[in-house]
Structure formats: C-alpha cells, structure tokens
Amino acid sequence: MIGTSLLKSPFHLTRASGFSYACQACRRCCQGKRIPLNPYEVARLAAHVGTSTTEFLARHTEVGGAILRRTDDDTCVFLGPGGCTVHAARPLACRLYPLGRQRTAGGDELFAELQPHPQSEGIYGDAGTVDAFLEGQGVAPYVAMADRYGEVLVRMLNALARREACAEAQNEAEAALQHGPAVGEDNALDMDAAVTAYGAERGLAVPADVEGKTLLHIQALEAFVARLDASPGA
Ligand code: SF4
Numbered sequence: 001m002i003g004t005s006l007l008k009s010p011f012h013l014t015r016a017s018g019f020s021y022a023c024q025a026c027r028r029c030c031q032g033k034r035i036p037l038n039p040y041e042v043a044r045l046a047a048h049v050g051t052s053t054t055e056f057l058a059r060h061t062e063v064g065g066a067i068l069r070r071t072d073d074d075t076c077v078f079l080g081p082g083g084c085t086v087h088a089a090r091p092l093a094c095r096l097y098p099l100g101r102q103r104t105a106g107g108d109e110l111f112a113e114l115q116p117h118p119q120s121e122g123i124y125g126d127a128g129t130v131d132a133f134l135e136g137q138g139v140a141p142y143v144a145m146a147d148r149y150g151e152v153l154v155r156m157l158n159a160l161a162r163r164e165a166c167a168e169a170q171n172e173a174e175a176a177l178q179h180g181p182a183v184g185e186d187n188a189l190d191m192d193a194a195v196t197a198y199g200a201e202r203g204l205a206v207p208a209d210v211e212g213k214t215l216l217h218i219q220a221l222e223a224f225v226a227r228l229d230a231s232p233g234a
Contacts, residue, residue, distance in 0.1 A: 018126035048089035159228035
C-alpha cells in the first residue's frame with residue numbers, strides 16, 4: 001500500500017488512460033525511496049548479479065529482505081554513476097515509476113502518479129497510454145508474479161496469525177511443522193533455500209531458470225499454507 005503523501009494524484013488511472021513519461025536520466029528517482037521486493041524480484045536480481053537468493057538477501061536488502069538496501073545518503077545501492085547498474089533486472093516499483101499500481105478488492109487495476117523528486121527532470125505528458133508506458137517497461141511478468149505472491153502471502157500471514165492466536169495449539173502446530181515439508185517460516189521467502197528444501201523432500205528437480213523456480217516456490221508456499229491451515233487450532 002502506497003501512502004497518500006507519496007501520491008501526486010489519487011489512484012484513478014486505468015491502462016487506457018492517457019499518459020507518457022520521458023526519463024532524462026537525472027538519477028534522482030533512485031534517492032530517498034524504499035523499493036519493495038517480493039521473492040520473484042529478489043530471484044531476478046540475484047540471477048542478474050550471479051548469486052543465490054540467500055546471498056542476495058543478506059547482502060543487498062533491508063528489513064528482513066522486504067526492501068532494497070540503501071547507502072548512508074539514502075540512495076539505492078544499485079545506483080551507479082551512469083544510472084541503474086541492474087537495469088535489466090530492476091524491480092517492479094522501478095519499472096512502474098513514476099506510477100504506482102493498486103489492485104481493487106474486485107481484482108481491477110488502478111494507477112496513480114507518484115510525487116516526483118523536487119528536482120526531477122522527467123517529462124510528463126499524455127501522448128501515449130498507461131498501458132503503452134507499462135509495456136515499454138517490461139512489467140508483465142513482474143505484475144503477474146506480484147499478484148501471485150500477494151495472494152499466497154496474504155493467506156500465509158492469515159494462517160500464521162490464526163496459529164499464533166491459538167496458544168493451546170501452538171506447540172502441536174510447531175511440531176507438525178517440524179515434521180512436515182521443509183519449507184517453514186525461517187526460509188519461506190528465500191526462494192533458493194525454499195525450493196531446494198521442497199524439491200529434496202518431494203524428489204523434484206529444481207528448475208534452473210527463474211520463472212520455473214518461481215512457480216515451484218509458489219507451489220511450496222501453497223503447501224506450507226495448506227499445512228498451517230490443517231494444523232490443530234488453525
Ligand atoms: S534498482 Fe535501479 S532503478 Fe531501482 S532504485 Fe535502484 S538504482 Fe534505481
């Protein structure tokens with residue numbers, strides 16, 4: 001959820017709305033931002049820099065892997081003198097900028113313009129559409145995976161909250177977790193750790209490509225949620 005103070009306009013744009021934006025590479029949009037990450041975005045970035053998601057989460061993220069790490073002057077760690085050093089694998093928030101995206105309860109998409117940096121040199125217009133802008137930024141797989149992770153993570157958090165709320169059943173639930181599939185609270189969002197454990201337990205080969213690995217990860221998370229739901233007291 002994007003705070004209203006970060007918005008230049010409310011969420012009212014659709015993909016058909018008139019919109020265009022020309023980046024002038026002033027680099028100011030990569031300062032003072034908290035760039036959120038989901039496991040797919042972490043996996044794309046990790047593959048791009050040639051490391052595991054476990055290593056990437058430890059080295060390049062904050063808040064338990066929820067956002068990209070920033071330098072002491074509040075600049076993204078991947079901003080270099082010539083711009084973004086991970087451009088081909090940049091997260092969804094960077095691809096959407098200067099727009100924010102929200103899904104309504106009915107599953108529809110709405111977009112809003114974000115407050116730009118006061119000295120941003122980006123040029124706004126309405127020569128194109130939101131949809132054309134998004135296509136140019138290659139958002140499609142990022143949006144699809146954001147929605148899939150959003151759904152399974154909400155279910156996981158609800159299941160964990162229910163389990164926590166039932167103190168009597170907690171010990172039994174934890175025992176079930178220890179004897180259930182290897183994906184648990186400690187490694188659930190670390191894709192490489194989770195799919196390695198899940199694949200080993202089920203005798204499944206772990207795909208080498210990020211897209212295939214992501215689908216196996218979502219399957220592992222859904223199994224984890226199903227086990228939480230089946231735990232006594234859940
Ligand atoms: S990932 Fe790249 S585009 Fe996104 S904030 Fe960091 S430097 Fe900027």
